Amino acid sequence: MSSYEQPPDNRLIEQTRAQIQALVNEIAQLTKQNLTPAEFYTEFLARVVSALAAVGGAVWTLNDDGQLALQYQINLQQTALREDEEAQAKHGRLLYKVMASSEGLLAPPHSSAGGEEAEEAANPTDFLLILGSLRTDLELVGVLEVFQRSDAPPAVQQGYLRFLLQMCELAADFLKSHQLRHFSDRQVLWSRLEDFTRTVHGSLEPGATAYTIANEGRRLVECDRVSVAIRKGNKCVIEAVSGQDVFDKRSNTIRLLGRLASAVVATGDPIWYTGDTQDMAPQVEEAIQEYVDESHSKTVAVLPLQRPRLEDPDDPDSHEELEEPVGALIVEQIEDRRLPPAMAQRVDVVCRHSATALANAMEHQNLFLMPVWRLLGKSRLLVRGRTLPKTVGITAAVLLVLAWLIFWQADFEVQSKGTLEPVVRRDVFSQIDGIVTDVPIADGAVVDKDQLLVQLRNTEAEIALSQVEGQIITCREHIMSLQRTLLNEGTLPVGDRARYSGELAEEKGKMLNLEAQRTLCQKKIQDLEVRSPIRGMVVTWDLHNRLVNKPVQRGQTLLRVADIDRAWQLELHMPDDRMGFIAAACEKAKAENKDVPVTYIMATDPGAKHKGTVSEVYQSAEVHGEEGNTVLIKVAIDKNDLSNPRPGATVTAKIYCGRRSIGYVWFHDLIAFVQSRILFRL
Numbered sequence: 001m002s003s004y005e006q007p008p009d010n011r012l013i014e015q016t017r018a019q020i021q022a023l024v025n026e027i028a029q030l031t032k033q034n035l036t037p038a039e040f041y042t043e044f045l046a047r048v049v050s051a052l053a054a055v056g057g058a059v060w061t062l063n064d065d066g067q068l069a070l071q072y073q074i075n076l077q078q079t080a081l082r083e084d085e086e087a088q089a090k091h092g093r094l095l096y097k098v099m100a101s102s103e104g105l106l107a108p109p110h111s112s113a114g115g116e117e118a119e120e121a122a123n124p125t126d127f128l129l130i131l132g133s134l135r136t137d138l139e140l141v142g143v144l145e146v147f148q149r150s151d152a153p154p155a156v157q158q159g160y161l162r163f164l165l166q167m168c169e170l171a172a173d174f175l176k177s178h179q180l181r182h183f184s185d186r187q188v189l190w191s192r193l194e195d196f197t198r199t200v201h202g203s204l205e206p207g208a209t210a211y212t213i214a215n216e217g218r219r220l221v222e223c224d225r226v227s228v229a230i231r232k233g234n235k236c237v238i239e240a241v242s243g244q245d246v247f248d249k250r251s252n253t254i255r256l257l258g259r260l261a262s263a264v265v266a267t268g269d270p271i272w273y274t275g276d277t278q279d280m281a282p283q284v285e286e287a288i289q290e291y292v293d294e295s296h297s298k299t300v301a302v303l304p305l306q307r308p309r310l311e312d313p314d315d316p317d318s319h320e321e322l323e324e325p326v327g328a329l330i331v332e333q334i335e336d337r338r339l340p341p342a343m344a345q346r347v348d349v350v351c352r353h354s355a356t357a358l359a360n361a362m363e364h365q366n367l368f369l370m371p372v373w374r375l376l377g378k379s380r381l382l383v384r385g386r387t388l389p390k391t392v393g394i395t396a397a398v399l400l401v402l403a404w405l406i407f408w409q410a411d412f413e414v415q416s417k418g419t420l421e422p423v424v425r426r427d428v429f430s431q432i433d434g435i436v437t438d439v440p441i442a443d444g445a446v447v448d449k450d451q452l453l454v455q456l457r458n459t460e461a462e463i464a465l466s467q468v469e470g471q472i473i474t475c476r477e478h479i480m481s482l483q484r485t486l487l488n489e490g491t492l493p494v495g496d497r498a499r500y501s502g503e504l505a506e507e508k509g510k511m512l513n514l515e516a517q518r519t520l521c522q523k524k525i526q527d528l529e530v531r532s533p534i535r536g537m538v539v540t541w542d543l544h545n546r547l548v549n550k551p552v553q554r555g556q557t558l559l560r561v562a563d564i565d566r567a568w569q570l571e572l573h574m575p576d577d578r579m580g581f582i583a584a585a586c587e588k589a590k591a592e593n594k595d596v597p598v599t600y601i602m603a604t605d606p607g608a609k610h611k612g613t614v615s616e617v618y619q620s621a622e623v624h625g626e627e628g629n630t631v632l633i634k635v636a637i638d639k640n641d642l643s644n645p646r647p648g649a650t651v652t653a654k655i656y657c658g659r660r661s662i663g664y665v666w667f668h669d670l671i672a673f674v675q676s677r678i679l680f681r682l
Helices: 010-030 037-052 085-100 154-200 206-221 252-267 282-295 341-365 370-383 387-407 459-487 494-527 543-547 576-591 662-679
Strands: 056-062 068-074 105-107 128-135 140-148 225-232 235-241 271-273 299-305 327-333 409-422 425-429 434-438 452-457 529-531 536-538 557-562 568-575 597-602 605-623 629-637 649-661
Touching: 010 037, 010 154, 037 056, 037 068, 037 140, 037 154, 068 085, 068 140, 085 105, 085 128, 085 140, 105 154, 128 154, 140 154, 154 206, 154 341, 206 225, 206 235, 206 327, 206 341, 225 252, 225 341, 235 252, 235 327, 252 282, 252 299, 252 327, 271 282, 282 299, 299 341, 327 341, 387 649, 387 662, 409 576, 409 597, 409 629, 409 662, 452 557, 459 494, 494 529, 543 557, 568 576, 568 605, 568 649, 576 605, 576 629, 576 649, 597 629, 605 649, 649 662
Parallel strands: none
Antiparallel strands: 056 068, 056 140, 105 128, 128 140, 225 235, 225 327, 271 299, 299 327, 409 568, 409 649, 425 557, 434 452, 452 529, 536 557, 568 629, 597 605, 597 649, 605 629
């Protein structure tokens, strides 16, 4: 029987060709997309294997050590390479041979690659291996490998190889674009890193340095928030938060963040929180849980800022160590838990530069007398070039002002508040307990001596007087009866006469006692009438409302009477911290047989100045209102200088204490403060 070959189906061939072309177009589109190499290799290999109708394939790339690593594979397990280490070694040498050649390679099943290394590089699988190198103009990237069935004719196998090499060229276009994007991103990154490095080391102020680290570090790391904590003793204080010029350090978020930084700095090890706290220390775990509950951040990294201690070149056994942490860098992602490798690398770079910059700033800030050295350094600018004439002029003006303050003499006067009072005045007291029934005088009335001022009533005193008078009447009648009985001496026995005589003497003694009691009761009744001790004017106001029908006690002050026709005086309450000046002025005036002059003004007429002299200075100090301890000073004045004096009127007086430099006159309070509060404590 003769064999019959069926002619190829042209329609099927066209469909297959169209499918392959569509896959090639998809691969060409992939090379123009912004994908990562891993994403590209996944989509690229699937389409290459589908276009060749192959069993599977693999993409091998070179790592940093120059070794090939499997990047992506399809059906690699069907080759059984993973089951035999010797087969893996031969296959690996085959891949390196392809990398060394710029051309592709067809490796039949169980065949060597030929040449001197025929036994070393081989295809140990049951499939036809189609291999092509992935390279760009700058570097060799890896190898593309396809596992194909081995029953195809040699011409078809060569077609496979040509197709694979074309796909490698398309992949090379993607790799070139990726390298360009990578170089561009790295250029931007290096530019940001250069800006960060330049700005973070630009200041030696810890606050400004922390602010720069927080804001510039956030731009470099590309995270949501960066905070900087500065170590002060055993605690860390949040000094700067990115995007915030001013923040409330007493808020719960800042307080908890400072507590977290303190716990991490105490351990000395950085932490990266993405939701798991299993491997953290208990104190760190508690602190971070409290902070996350408050801030709702998904990712938190806290890194202690430790500057490396430089090695000693003279000590061969020395090695690089880390100094004590100066603070902490806190990096946060609020909505994302993912931690890209690039972010970790950037955080490490920011941390290293920040540790050095912040340590330098704090070391500079803690130098002894640094404000003085800084001022001296800036003062050099004042004696250069065009600023020299200005400096000389300003210095001369300052010296002239200082000389004027020191050598120019002025009157030194100590000021005090006081009141205007008549010299002769009396306070009127109650001599007995009682209730005020009447005040027969008006406010401000002029009264004579012994004139009735206040009428009191004391029921107990009145009752006591009535009882005593009743007892006196009874006793008097008894005495008269005894006297009548004794007149009849002839009718009385001797014993009765003696007895009646004794009773009469006893009753007379009782009468004397009752009359004395009546005198005391009458005196109390007289005390119910409060009279003026002197002639003068009643200076207490609103007497009726204050006294009428009000109970008063013995010794209670009811009102005041002052003789306004006689001399007047000032009563000044001088603070005791100024009495040294007054005492010195009084001693000097006494030695010269002079009076200490006083100038004063009335609160009612501050435009008119009046004069007086110190007449008396009390030796003891008393607490007087809000002024504290004060000493009473009486000043004699001429009442004729006053048009309408009023008792108790407020005055402001200045007591002359000699001549002093005008600087001391103006700043004596400040000088006293420095002497008592600063110099005395040193």
